[in-house]
Amino acid sequence: MVGLNDILISPADRREANASAFGRAWLEQIGPEAAAAAKTLRENAAQGAGMQEMANAYRKLFRVCVAPGTAIAAEDGLPIMMAWLSALDGLIDNPQQARLPDQLSKRTEALLNAKTGAFWLRRTINLLDLYPEQAKALPDDIMRRLRVLQGSTTRKVEQQYSRLLAAVFPKFANALLARPPKYPPQLVGVTDRVRPLHSAPLA
Known part of the structure; x- marks a missing residue:
């Protein structure tokens, strides 16, 4: 039965509650060892x-979250994207910290300037659209560059690593995974997209 509080909750709060529930459920499914590795990577x-500093934890999480046969490619720029996600995550949780808007701006610029930055643009823009208040921290020229490059043809790197990134940043799991289920707490058996790869490889 749906309670009054569920009916009156704002769309934004409902989205956050669903995203949090989805992220928690995903961490439970990948197991404690992988979840511990994800926490280490989040701190890194x-x-x-x-990548050198992240190597040990990365390998543990990679085995669980990334499809078999995917090469570990330093040129994919995964650390740069993880640093960007960390900056956005920090700004959402601590909007009053004066250094965080500047950090997000600098890490966005680093992503744009990296030769691998285009690989991640789709996820970057999607997340900024989901968090418009935090997107305001970015200067207009950076936002323009993001929008101009939005239609660039890129490899599907972000799809290869979406499970791994969802474990490192469970707050964004709902947005990072391609086809999350509608009801986050009821994940088991709903879709292959949210099962650990050692039990249900991607088709």
Whole structure:
């Protein structure tokens, strides 16, 4: 039965509640060892660490979250994208911290300037559209560059790593995974998209 509080909740709060529930359920499914590795990577990303510093935790999570046969490619620019997600995550949780808008701006510019940045543009813009208040931290010229490059033809790198990134940043799991189920708490058996790959590989 739906309660009055469920009916009156704002769309934004409902979205956040659903996203949080989805993220928690995803972490439960990948298992405690992978979840611990994801936490380590989240801490690394906050510091802007490179792949060398992330290597041990990355390998543990990679085995669970990335499709078999996917090569570990440093040129994919995964650390840059993780640093960007960390900046957005921090700004959402701590909007009053004066340094965070500048950090998001700098990490967005770093993503744009990287030769691999175009691989991640679709996810980047989707998340900024989901969090318009945080997007206001970005200067107009950076937003224009993002929009201009939005239609660029890119490899589907963001799809290869979407499960891994969803584990590292469970708040964004709902947005990062391609086809999340409608009801986050009821994940088991709903869709292959949200099962660990060791139990149900992608088709």
